Amino acid sequence: MTFSLLALSADGSFMAAAGSTRFLAIGSAAPMVVPGVGAVWSQAFTNPQLRFEMIRALRRGESVEQAIATVPLLDEGSAGRQVAVMDGRGSAAVFTGAETAEWHGAISAAGFSVQGNILVGPEVLDAMAAKLSVVPATEDVRQFGERLIGVLQAGQDAGGDQRGRQSAVLLVGRSQWAEGEPESLVIDLRVDDHPDPVPELRRLLDLWVPRA
Amino acid sequence: MRIRPLESVDIGQVSAINGAGVPGVTPADADEVARLVELSELSLVAVDDSDDAAVLGFLLVMAPGADYESENYRWFSERGPDFLYIDRIAIAEGRRGEGIGDALYRELFRVAAEQGRAEVTCEVNTMPPNPGSMRFHERLGFERVGELVTKGGAYEVALLARTVARA
Numbered sequence: 001m002t003f004s005l006l007a008l009s010a011d012g013s014f015m016a017a018a019g020s021t022r023f024l025a026i027g028s029a030a031p032m033v034v035p036g037v038g039a040v041w042s043q044a045f046t047n048p049q050l051r052f053e054m055i056r057a058l059r060r061g062e063s064v065e066q067a068i069a070t071v072p073l074l075d076e077g078s079a080g081r082q083v084a085v086m087d088g089r090g091s092a093a094v095f096t097g098a099e100t101a102e103w104h105g106a107i108s109a110a111g112f113s114v115q116g117n118i119l120v121g122p123e124v125l126d127a128m129a130a131k132l133s134v135v136p137a138t139e140d141v142r143q144f145g146e147r148l149i150g151v152l153q154a155g156q157d158a159g160g161d162q163r164g165r166q167s168a169v170l171l172v173g174r175s176q177w178a179e180g181e182p183e184s185l186v187i188d189l190r191v192d193d194h195p196d197p198v199p200e201l202r203r204l205l206d207l208w209v210p211r212a
Numbered sequence: 213m214r215i216r217p218l219e220s221v222d223i224g225q226v227s228a229i230n231g232a233g234v235p236g237v238t239p240a241d242a243d244e245v246a247r248l249v250e251l252s253e254l255s256l257v258a259v260d261d262s263d264d265a266a267v268l269g270f271l272l273v274m275a276p277g278a279d280y281e282s283e284n285y286r287w288f289s290e291r292g293p294d295f296l297y298i299d300r301i302a303i304a305e306g307r308r309g310e311g312i313g314d315a316l317y318r319e320l321f322r323v324a325a326e327q328g329r330a331e332v333t334c335e336v337n338t339m340p341p342n343p344g345s346m347r348f349h350e351r352l353g354f355e356r357v358g359e360l361v362t363k364g365g366a367y368e369v370a371l372l373a374r375t376v377a378r379a
Contacts, residue, residue, distance in 0.1 A: 091364055095287075
C-alpha cells in the first residue's frame with residue numbers, strides 16, 4: 001500500500017522521512033521526524049501511535065534495534081504492521097509483519113532504509129535503494145529534498161503501490177539538535193490527495209523557501 | 213547418535229562447529245559460547261553412539277528473562293507468549309542431513325511441552341538467504357511472524373514461531 005524511505009543527508013546534518021501511497025493523507029499518519037532524536041515510519045495496517053513510541057524509545061537512549069524490538073509489546077496487531085526507525089546517525093531497523101500484504105519487504109544500508117507493502121514487486125524497493133546508494137559529495141537541504149523526491153519517483157516509475165496513487169509526504173529535520181535551537185522541521189510538505197502525488201510534491205518543493 | 217546436556221568440556225568443539233556454520237549462525241569464540249551456555253535454559257549436544265565425547269551438533273535455547281542483548285530474543289520477549297527461544301543450532305560439517313537437527317529439536321519440543329511453554333521461537337537469516345534452514349523449520353511446523361532488517365541492512369532475518377503441542 002505504501003513505499004517509503006528514511007534517509008540521512010550527504011554530510012549527515014539532516015534526516016528525512018518520505019513516501020507515497022494510495023490512501024488519503026499519508027503524511028498525517030505514517031511519518032515522524034524529531035530533530036536530534038530520529039525518524040520513524042509506521043505503515044501497512046498503520047498504527048500511528050507507534051511513531052510516538054519509537055521516538056520515546058530513542059529518547060530513552062535505546063538503539064534502533066532495541067526500539068523496534070518493543071513493537072510486539074506495544075501493539076497486539078504487530079503482525080500487520082511495518083515499522084522503520086532511524087537514529088540521527090543514520091542507523092536504521094525495519095520490522096515487517098508476516099500478515100502485511102504482498103509484495104512486502106525492506107532494504108537498509110548505512111544512512112537509509114526503504115520499506116513497502118502491497119507493492120507491484122521487489123523492483124520498487126530495488127530501484128529506490130539503488131538511487132539512495134548514490135550519495136553526492138555535498139548537498140544543501142533543498143538538494144537533499146530533491147534527491148529524495150527523485151527516489152520516490154524511481155519507486156513510482158518501477159510500479160509503486162499496486163492499488164494506484166493518492167498522497168505523498170516529505171519531512172526533513174536536523175539530525176543533531178541542541179537546547180535553544182528551533183524544533184520545527186526544516187521541510188514539511190504534504191500532498192494529501194492528488195492523481196500524481198510525487199510530481200506534485202516536487203512542485204511544492206520548488207515553491208518552498210527556507211525560513212530565514 | 214544420542215542427545216545429552218552440553219558440558220563445559222564440549223565448549224571447544226561447539227565453538228568449532230559454530231565457526232563452520234557462519235554465516236548461518238553468528239560467530240562465537242569459546243568465551244562467547246561459554247557465556248551463551250550460561251544464559252541458556254537448555255543446552256544440548258548430539259554425540260556419537262560409540263564416542264560420547266565426539267560432538268556432532270549442538271543446540272542453545274533461552275527462556276524469557278535472560279540478560280541477553282540479541283534483538284531477536286528481545287523481540288520474542290516483548291511479544292508475550294511464554295516461549296523457548298532457539299539462539300542457535302549447528303551441525304558438524306559432513307554430518308548434515310543425518311537427522312541430527314531433528315533429534316535435537318525433538319528433545320527441545322519435549323522439554324518445551326514438559327515446561328508448559330506456549331511457543332518455540334527462532335530466526336532464520338534471509339540475507340544472506342539460508343533456504344536449507346528455512347525448509348527445515350517449515351517442515352517442523354514453524355511459521356513466520358515477521359521479518360527484521362537491522363544493523364544498517366547487515367542482518368535480515370525471518371522471525372519464526374511454532375506452537376508447542378500440549379503434553
